Amino acid sequence: MLAAIVTLLCALWIDPGPGPAVLAVVLCLSLSRSHLDRNRRGRLEAALALPLVSMVAVGVGMLLHRVPWVGALVFVAGLFLSVWLRRFGPSWQRAGSLLALPFVALLTTPYLPLTSDSRIPAALIPVVIALLALLWVSVFHTLARQLRFLPHTPEPERPMSAATRVSSLRPIASTRMAIQMAVALTLSFAIGYVYFAERWAWIVLTAFIVLSGNRGRLDVAYKSVLRVLGAAAGTVIALSLSVQVGSHDTTTVVLILAAIFLGVWLRPLNYAWWALFITIALALLQGFAGSSSSRLWPRLEEIGIGAIIGVATAWLVLPVRSTAALRRRIADSLATLSDALDPATSVRPHEFLAALARVEQMAPAFRASRLLTRRFRAVHPADWVDALMACRDPAIAVIEKREPSSAVRRAVGTARKSMQQPAEILPALQKLRITLEEDPPAL
Numbered sequence: 035m036l037a038a039i040v041t042l043l044c045a046l047w048i049d050p051g052p053g054p055a056v057l058a059v060v061l062c063l064s065l066s067r068s069h070l071d072r073n074r075r076g077r078l079e080a081a082l083a084l085p086l087v088s089m090v091a092v093g094v095g096m097l098l099h100r101v102p103w104v105g106a107l108v109f110v111a112g113l114f115l116s117v118w119l120r121r122f123g124p125s126w127q128r129a130g131s132l133l134a135l136p137f138v139a140l141l142t143t144p145y146l147p148l149t150s151d152s153r154i155p156a157a158l159i160p161v162v163i164a165l166l167a168l169l170w171v172s173v174f175h176t177l178a179r180q181l182r183f184l185p186h187t188p189e190p191e192r193p194m195s196a197a198t199r200v201s202s203l204r205p206i207a208s209t210r211m212a213i214q215m216a217v218a219l220t221l222s223f224a225i226g227y228v229y230f231a232e233r234w235a236w237i238v239l240t241a242f243i244v245l246s247g248n249r250g251r252l253d254v255a256y257k258s259v260l261r262v263l264g265a266a267a268g269t270v271i272a273l274s275l276s277v278q279v280g281s282h283d284t285t286t287v288v289l290i291l292a293a294i295f296l297g298v299w300l301r302p303l304n305y306a307w308w309a310l311f312i313t314i315a316l317a318l319l320q321g322f323a324g325s326s327s328s329r330l331w332p333r334l335e336e337i338g339i340g341a342i343i344g345v346a347t348a349w350l351v352l353p354v355r356s357t358a359a360l361r362r363r364i365a366d367s368l369a370t371l372s373d374a375l376d377p378a379t380s381v382r383p384h385e386f387l388a389a390l391a392r393v394e395q396m397a398p399a400f401r402a403s404r405l406l407t408r409r410f411r412a413v414h415p416a417d418w419v420d421a422l423m424a425c426r427d428p429a430i431a432v433i434e435k436r437e438p439s440s441a442v443r444r445a446v447g448t449a450r451k452s453m454q455q456p457a458e459i460l461p462a463l464q465k466l467r468i469t470l471e472e473d474p475p476a477l
Contacts, residue, residue, distance in 0.1 A: 035295050037170040038062040044166050048154055054163055059294065060139045061167035066175070066298075068131045080168050083132045088161045091136030098140065106223040110216050112137050113242065118212035136164065141239040142316065207359070210352040215245050218347040222340055236333050240340025245348060249396050250356030254348035256399035257305060258341035264309025265337045271310070272317030290315045304398070357415050357456075360400065363393045364422055365453045371429055372446050375438045383433050390426055393419060413460055421463035428470035438473060445469035 038059045045058035065080075094112065097105030112133060119130035154162055178184040205213075222241040226234025244258045275289060297311030348354075367389035374381040400416035408414065432438050445466045452462035 035291070035298065037066065037167070037174045038294065039291065040170045041163070041167045044170075045163050048162065049156075049159055054159055056142060057139055057160060058163050058167060060142050061135060061164055062171055063294070063298065064135050064138065065167055065171045068135075077168070077172055079128060080132060081165065083129065084135075084164045084168060085161045087133055088136050088164045089157075091140055092157060092160050094137065095140050102227060103223075106220075106227070109137060109140070109238075110219045110223070113219060114212050114216040117215050118209060120211075121206060121208040136160065138239075138242065141235045141242070205352070207354055210354055211245070211248060214248075214347050214351050215242070217351050218242075218245055218343050221343050221347070225339065225343070226336075230332075230336055233332060233336055236336035237340040237343070240337045241344045241347075244341055244344035248348060248354075249399075250354045250359040251348050252356035252399045252403060253359075253396065255345050256402055258345050260304065260306040261309045262334075262338055262341050264306040265313045265334055267306075268310040268313025269317065269331065269334050272314045275314065275318065286318050290318050293318070356396070356399065360393070360396050360415055360418065361453050361456070361459070363389075363396065364418060364459070365450065367393055367422065368446060368450045368453075371425075371433075372443075372450065374433045375443065375446065377436050383430050386429065386433060387426070390423065393422060413457075418459050418463060421460055421467065425463065425467045425470055428467065428473070432470055432473050435473075441469050442473050 041058040041062050042055055045054040048054060090112070094105055094108050097108060099105070116130040116134040116137070119126040119133070175184060218241040219238060222238040223234065226237040230237060240261060244254050244261060248254045248257075293311045293315040297308045297315070300307035300311070367386065370381065370386050370389040373379045374383065374386050397416065397419045400414070400419060404411075404414040404416040432442060445462075449459075449462040449466045452458040
């Protein structure tokens with residue numbers, strides 16, 4: 035938030051208009067979540083790539099404004115490429131994240147004309163703001179690391195073992211996600227341009243959000259529901275605030291920043307909080323962009339349409355089964371645990387915790403599904419997650435001891451083999467927890 039505020043002030047000094055201000059906040063939030071500045075290499079890559087990507091985004095923005103269908107085609111191609119690049123490893127994944135940043139910002143930023151009274155040529159304003167966002171995010175992240183609010187050093191990038199690298203999906207998951215994204219965005223642009231000529235961006239933005247980083251069909255459906263519910267609650271609150279605040283610009287700015295802060299702070303608890311507070315922030319921003327708050331209800335309709343497009347695409351176009359994705363992540367975490375228990379390797383506890391965190395990312399959708407389907411299923415995939423998480427503390431204790439018993443090794447091997455038979459997964463993970471807890475301490 036400090037980085038966003040400082041970058042916002044810089045943007046207002048460069049060009050006192052709503053477009054640069056919104057772009058500054060959006061890029062700061064995106065860069066902060068992506069952690070592209072987490073080390074010197076990441077900052078250098080971002081500093082070199084952001085100006086080029088920002089210039090491309092400026093060109094796409096012009097096309098969207100002047101030749102909409104051509105702009106939509108280039109936009110879809112750019113986001114398809116940003117997702118497809120993930121298949122080539124961590125470095126290309128960072129490149130894809132950088133590529134996506136300015137494109138997504140276009141959907142929330144008012145159009146930036148090529149003429150302005152700024153001290154900087156209008157075409158370069160997005161580039162300057164992107165670099166300022168990277169600068170201030172890097173400054174405040176570095177300060178936070180020095181104060182131990184954030185980890186001092188990033189987690190090392192380790193190649194996956196052969197056992198965790200092989201995927202039976204053809205095409206592989208990253209390619210499927212890229213194709214799904216392209217299809218959803220194409221449908222969103224088509225429906226938006228034909229039926230919602232003035233408000234198409236909300237359909238496209240919602241379809242992008244619910245499919246971005248999706249972890250299977252269930253994850254997309256869960257995120258869509260939270261997106262719509264959060265936006266609906268945010269719309270009601272925003273309408274009330276608009277009536278109370280009126281034209282008090284200073285109060286509105288404070289409320290916008292407070293809403294963004296609460297959204298960022300509460301997002302780890304549930305995505306619905308982010309949807310709620312970001313809806314409030316964007317709605318309050320309409321006053322600065324000269325739009326009426328009466329457009330909030332139509333926007334909710336467009337968010338619903340975008341969510342439906344995202345869910346339909348995830349389920350019908352090269353679908354990825356969420357249960358299969360969960361089993362893959364559990365298998366990866368067990369492979370990391372096996373490596374960590376081997377004294378001959380250099381795998382450390384935090385790498386096992388990172389693998390568990392990737393499993394935990396999928397847990398909310400499965401736990402919500404379990405609430406709805408428990409009477410129909412004796413064992414739910416969410417039970418696998420709970421059983422694996424119960425292994426966390428005893429596993430860390432055994433890893434730190436670096437002298438696991440043969441019983442622990444056998445239990446880990448059995449758990450890894452059980453991934454091929456869903457009915458055996460829960461008993462194997464429960465047996466693993468018991469074995470880890472009974473492992474004798476080091477002398």
